[in-house]
Amino acid sequence: xxxxxxxxxxxxxxxxxxxxxxxxxxxxLQAIRKGLDDLPGSxxxxxxxxxxxxxxxxxVYCDGDKVIALNLGDPRAGAPGLTGNLDPSIGKxxxxxxxxxxxxxxxGPLPESFSQLKKLRFLGVSRNFLSGDIPASLGxxxxxxxxxxxxxxxxxxxxxxxxxxxxxxNIILCHNHLSGTIPPFVSQRLTRLDLKHNALSGTLLxxxxxxxxxxxxLSWNQFTGPVDYQLSRLNQLNYLDLSLNRFxxxxxxxxxxxxxxxxxxxxNQFSGPVLPVSEVRIPTVDISFNRFFGEISxxxxxxxxxxxxxxxxxxxVPALLVERLLSSGxxxxxxxxxxxxxxxxxxxVEIPVSSSLCLQYNCMIPPVESACPLKAGKQKxxxxxxxxxxxxxxxxxxxxx
Numbered sequence: 553x554x555x556x557x558x559x560x561x562x563x564x565x566x567x568x569x570x571x572x573x574x575x576x577x578x579x580x581l582q583a584i585r586k587g588l589d590d591l592p593g594s595x596x597x598x599x600x601x602x603x604x605x606x607x608x609x610x611x612v613y614c615d616g617d618k619v620i621a622l623n624l625g626d627p628r629a630g631a632p633g634l635t636g637n638l639d640p641s642i643g644k645x646x647x648x649x650x651x652x653x654x655x656x657x658x659x660g661p662l663p664e665s666f667s668q669l670k671k672l673r674f675l676g677v678s679r680n681f682l683s684g685d686i687p688a689s690l691g692x693x694x695x696x697x698x699x700x701x702x703x704x705x706x707x708x709x710x711x712x713x714x715x716x717x718x719x720x721x722n723i724i725l726c727h728n729h730l731s732g733t734i735p736p737f738v739s740q741r742l743t744r745l746d747l748k749h750n751a752l753s754g755t756l757l758x759x760x761x762x763x764x765x766x767x768x769x770l771s772w773n774q775f776t777g778p779v780d781y782q783l784s785r786l787n788q789l790n791y792l793d794l795s796l797n798r799f800x801x802x803x804x805x806x807x808x809x810x811x812x813x814x815x816x817x818x819x820n821q822f823s824g825p826v827l828p829v830s831e832v833r834i835p836t837v838d839i840s841f842n843r844f845f846g847e848i849s850x851x852x853x854x855x856x857x858x859x860x861x862x863x864x865x866x867x868x869v870p871a872l873l874v875e876r877l878l879s880s881g882x883x884x885x886x887x888x889x890x891x892x893x894x895x896x897x898x899x900x901v902e903i904p905v906s907s908s909l910c911l912q913y914n915c916m917i918p919p920v921e922s923a924c925p926l927k928a929g930k931q932k933x934x935x936x937x938x939x940x941x942x943x944x945x946x947x948x949x950x951x952x953x
Contacts, residue, residue, distance in 0.1 A: 571617040573606050576644050581606050581619070583641035588624065591656055594632035596625050618647035625654030633680070634658055643668035655679030655703075662701070667692045676700040678724070686725075688713050700724040702746070710734055710752075725750070726769065736760050748772050748793065756782050769793040771816065780804045795819055795838070803839075805829040808851075817842065818859065828852065839863070840886065845946070848873070848892075854881070861886040861910065861928070866946065869895040869911075880904045888912040888928045891942050895919065915939035 573581075582602060590596050599610045607614035613621040622645065625634050633656020642651065643665025649672060658680040666675065667689035673696060682704040690696070691713020697720060706728040714723075715735030722744045723737070730747070733754035737745065744767040752770070755777030761768065763785050771793045778801030779794065786792075787806075793816040802824035803817065809830055818840045825846035826839065832852050838859040845863070850870035852858055858873075869887060874897050876882045883906060892914040899919045903909050910924035917933050 571607075571614070573614065573619070574617045576646075577617070577619045578602075578606060580641040580644040581609070581612070583639045584622075584624075587639040588634045588636035588658070591632040591635050594626055594634070596634065613650075615647065619645045620647050621650040622648060623650070623652045623654075625656060627654060632656070638663055638677070640665040642666065645669065646671075648672055650674040652676040653680060657681055659683065661685070662687060662706075664689050666690060669693065670695070672696055673719075674698045677704070679703040681705055683707065685709075686711055686714070686730075690714055691716060693717065695719055697741075698722040698724075701728070703727040706730060708732070710747075723747075734760065737762060740764050743767065743788075745769070758782065761786060763788065765789060767791045770797065771795040773797055775799060777801070783807050786810070792816065808832045808834065808837075815839075826852075848887075856882060857884040858882060859884065859886045860890065862889040864942070865890040865892060866915075866942075868893060871896055877907055877909060878904065880906050882907060884908045886910045886925075887914065888924060889914075891915050891934070891939060893939075915942075 585597065585600055596610055606612055611623040612619060633654045635657040637660040638658060640663040642663060648669050651672065655678065661684035662682055664687045667687065672693050675696060676698065678700050682701065683706065685708035686701065686706055688711035691711060694717065696717055699720065702724045708730065709732030710725065710730060712735035715737045718739055719741060720739040721741045724746045726746045727749045730750040730752055732752065734747065734752055736757050736759045740762050742762050742764055745761065745765060746769045748769045748771040750773055753774040756775065756779055758781055760782055765786050766788050768789060775797040777799065779799055780801055780803060784804045784806055787810055789810045790812055791814050792812060793814065795816045795818045797820050799820040799822060801822065803822055805827045806829055808828035812834045815834050815837045818838045820842055823843040826844050826849060828849055828851040830851065832855055834855055836857040837855045840859040841862040843864060845865060847867035848860060848865050848870055850872040853870065853872035853876045869892060873882065873885060874895060877885050878901065888910045894916050895911065897919055901920065903920065903922055909922040910928055911918040911922065912924050912928045913931055913934055915934050
């Protein structure tokens, strides 16, 4: 099936299957074929018979005498992929606008020659075994819109030249071994940035992301420092995952007004009170395993899955959260490992089967028995001395503040 991207491209060009392929493109395809083989069970290259017209090969799309798209491998889900290396001759396909490879066992570096493909808009080589650095010369591809090199073994840093590409809308570099700081991304068309599961580090620059972003995942890295200024500007976000880093500081209350479906901030070093500016309508909010303190805001009562555990929240659980839980409006309410002092709930009440409540290890004896996750431990309440010490510390901070 021809990709949607190609259909649009072909509609805007004069398409002819009768032209004889340009000799340079013909030789480039031969070199690409020599560098690759089908994995066992795949017969993708069966149609690549160079005694016939290459524009009829599987995955080869032409406009006149030039190759404009190359989709290597059987696109069916679960089909075996390819093995071998990407030949630098790819750079000779001067009209190429799209290049993709299905998941397989392609090894070696991404050829520097990709930088010669001035018309390239889509570059996708994910779920293979590419290694080495991301070529900084990709920064010459001024028309590039999508860069997907996810699930490989790439190392080194993300070149700053890539961050400067003006037309990028999708950058997917997750599940590699990338390190170092990240560049500022300037494209005002950028909607998706996925860098999770790498070894990236450092603080985020004030202008790291454009306000056009809708999807941002930086989880499972080693980022540090505050992010409140950066996040305040990203009011188009519908997915945010900063989990498993070392971010610090507070989170802006305006963040809770963004059109998010998931807010994942768990396992960082965020601190301060959590103060939404209005009623929160985000289905899943996970801010567990941080250093947030103060009372829990009742404005969180419409969150369906709310993870506040392993923080330093104090006071009573808001009655609105209890009401929503008992009416099955809240499916997960994890409050364990805080310094909460009470909850207004009838000890004989039954928690709905579809809902989960955990209150263990607070400064109260849980009035209801509920199924907590195993990692919550077996202790129902905090030792009294911890509660007294924390209350004294909070009073001292309030007085000195």
